[in-house]
Amino acid sequence: FALFRPAGQVQQPQLLDAIKSLKLAKCLEENEKLPEDGKFYHPKFTDKFITCVGGIIRKKCHYKDAFRHFETKYMAEIEEDNSEFDLTKLVIQLKEEAVYESNGSNVEMWGDVDKRTSDNIASLIIRIYSKVSDKAFKQIFGIGKEPKKDLCETIESFISNKSKHILRIGFEDVPYDFQTREILANAIAKFLLNKARKGDFKTQPIVFFADEAHQFLNKEVKDEYFQSMRLDSFDSIAKECRKYGLFLCLATQMPRDIPLGTLSQMGTFLVHRLINHKDKEAVESACSAANKSTLAYLPVLGAGEAILMGVDFPMPVMLKVNLPQTEPNSHTPQFKRL
Structure with a gap:
């Protein structure tokens, strides 16, 4: 839904039906003997197929x-979270769904x-076709050829490997078009959120770092009728996953763009120089240890200086971080060399 933005009352039911049909087609091809004419008959009615x-x-x-x-x-397979379908056939299947509910007076067909x-789903079909045909979209989602690495399998392998402690997922080659970065980051967060809810991190806790977090949190996608859908997986992790062993660490230059509900769940704040009063207000609202005198230092902090605040510290601590x-x-390019 986030990728293709179907209109709520008109296009969403058609998209859901098309996805269900494609999942069923995959189940039939994998589990049933394929007839030459492609007709699968009802076991009790030899004339219905x-x-x-x-x-x-x-x-x-x-x-x-x-x-x-x-x-x-095949209901169990169709409703599984990880059940697959062929995305490249979604446009064709959508056209198949656009039929009358009955064949004249015959309601059984x-x-x-x-x-x-x-006509109602024409704009949805155009959006799907344009994205599925996009070169960058194909590369990210492995359409057309087998991807070099499956991201979910890579994350699973990292979690099960006790000798590796850091997995870095870089977005350098992910385009900004179609809000792909935000949707992809939210999908990764949702994948970890589902694993946490199943209890996969109880005995082996994981810290999920999100750099430039303001790019991914508190984002919305809108359909053609301006109905919005929130990408809230990070928000859910912050609010409920500590007890499951999944911890969140956010790095951002714009605290004002992080949802207040998410910020308020953060136990520790490491605050560098902040000038914008809205950024300071966001930190003050979210951190009970922040007071006016402490926040007054934020605009004058130098490079590498930070204030450490949080529930585990009775008072704010001033830090000076050494260079690596x-x-x-990361220096700003110079217009003129002196």
Whole structure:
């Protein structure tokens, strides 16, 4: 939904039906003997069938009972969080879903193409096609060819490997188009959130660092009718996952862009120089240890200086951070050399 932004009352039901059909098609291809004509018959009614050809479920003038039979048979696989479907066939399947609910007076069959429904989902089809055809989108989501590495498998491998302690996921090559960075970061956070809720980190806690966190938190995607959907996986991790063994560390230059509910769940703050009064107010609202006299120092802090505050510190502590052995190339480019 975040990637393709379907309109709530018009396009979302069609998108859900198309995804369900594609998941069912995958189950049929993997678990049933594929007939040459692609027709899968209802076991109790030899004249009722659905057709699955090339991973697409045909709906036009096909039997609802046959579809529901196989849907019920593979319901567990279809409803699994990690159940897969072929994204490249989503546009074709959406067109198959645009049919009348009955074939004339015969309510047991889907009817012919419903032009009104086709017109309603036309903009959704264009959005899906443009994104699935985009080169950067294909590379990120492994469309068209087998990706070099599956990110979920890489994270699973890191978690199970006791000898490795740091996994860095870089977004250097992820484009800014289509809010891809925000959606991808939220998907990674959701993946870890689901694992935490299952208790996977109880015996082996994990700290999830998010650099430039203001780019990913408190973000929304809007459909063509300006209905919004929040990307709130980081927010959920901050609010509920400490007891599950998943901890969150946020680094940002703009505390004002982090949701106050998320900031208030942070136990420790390491605050460098802040000038903007809204940034200072955000820290003051979220951290009970922050007071006016402490915040007054923030605009005059120098490079490497910071104030440490939090629930484990009875009073704020002033810090001077030494330079690393290998200094990062983070200096501002000079317009003129003196």
